[in-house]
Amino acid sequence: MARVTSGRSARGTLTRDRVLDAAMGIADADGLAAVTMRRLAGDLGVEAMSLYYHLPGKESLLDGLVDAVVAAIEKEIAQSARSDEGWRSEVRRRCLLSREVMKRHPWAPGLIGSRSTIPASVFGLYEAVLAALVEGGLSYRLAHRALHALGSMVLGFAQEVFSPSSAGGSVDVEVAEADLAQLAQTLPYLTAMVASELHDHDDDPLGWCDSQTEFEFTLDLLLDGLERRHRPAPAE
Amino acid sequence: MARVTSGRSARGTLTRDRVLDAAMGIADADGLAAVTMRRLAGDLGVEAMSLYYHLPGKESLLDGLVDAVVAAIEKEIAQSARSDEGWRSEVRRRCLLSREVMKRHPWAPGLIGSRSTIPASVFGLYEAVLAALVEGGLSYRLAHRALHALGSMVLGFAQEVFSPSSAGGSVDVEVAEADLAQLAQTLPYLTAMVASELHDHDDDPLGWCDSQTEFEFTLDLLLDGLERRHRPAPAE
DNA sequence: ACCTGAACACCGTTCAAGT
């Protein structure tokens, strides 16, 4: 009577957290495709429809999984935090630690990439990197480009791909005025960056984040570096 | 009687190509999620089961879509080909043109990323970039790292994400000896690169493509570039 | 050779009903 070995199991009843834990377990073991409402319920010793009492639906479950991975990354980063670290070292550490976590949950990059709307927790990771860059003395302009260039490195994967439209939804950047104050509070650096970049593009407000320009910046960053390593001491 | 306006329509019968064309149309119009066997058949004025006569199944259809996008990229690149172009300029042009095509098919990056096995046509794009690098004088070692670093730029998307395991399948690099000759013929540069890198790692054959090393190389490439643009003239 | 109808084993989700 001390322990139930499986099924509705262990202590107490169903919980959003227990559901998310079980979902992560399935994803880690059998891949994200194995995470179906019916399988998940089965592992929890419950009927599929019971899950809807704790989560509004599958989309919400997937958002919860992303949040869980981001939380794991932030935990890892917090544990290794140092003071008196340059921006370069801090950004580098963050990217490497994110990668460690992603290796434990190889389904996560694909999931994050396929989400139609970027979960707020992911913005938090970018906010922290941006903070490091700006505190390190980079201009908002350069820091903005750095965020684009570092792109998926911030999340811990390189060489990998995602489409904002893969899930069909376009990323909606419209923000209600009411939410803006809230945004400025939780993501102060990102808010300031957008404000700064918008101001610099008074003549062309729509061009403040031109993806063509960002793409070429990143591409040239990489090509410059490769050229430099190919012939190490160019005449400057 | 001259024209049928819709349905089984136009000239003749169902064809693999007509099916793929229709699938691309649906994906462009309503997103990849709208491409179901039933919807696709409906648009072609046919029953869903008829599709299976022309394609073995949905996986094959998706592979066909990837091939179609790659073909569009290669067409674009062929049209703008120049002789007497340095490796840097050629690689840059290829990446920018790939991006143009991807903008027309915004579902493509996500699709390519989610494929459990990398379609052969995609290897062709990397082969061409590798050829440019090697012919431009880069060592196989550096060219190998360049391929990792340029990563998704070669396919036309930056700042985006993909997991090899998102679809559950691990990328299988095992190659039967019989296929090796064939491979060497169609992808000579990639074959030579692997051979060269394997040779350089006689002591540690498994380490010839260590993803941790590649990740750090790319990360430092980007950080170097950002640092350089932050304070343009470092003491070297 | 090419296409179809009916059926199977799955999905996520709704909704009224149980306790």
Next chain:
DNA sequence: ACCTGAACACCGTTCAAGT
């Protein structure tokens, strides 16, 4: 408050059958 059963509208796919 928490969980369930039956049902609905979808999937991809098989297989025997039509022409």
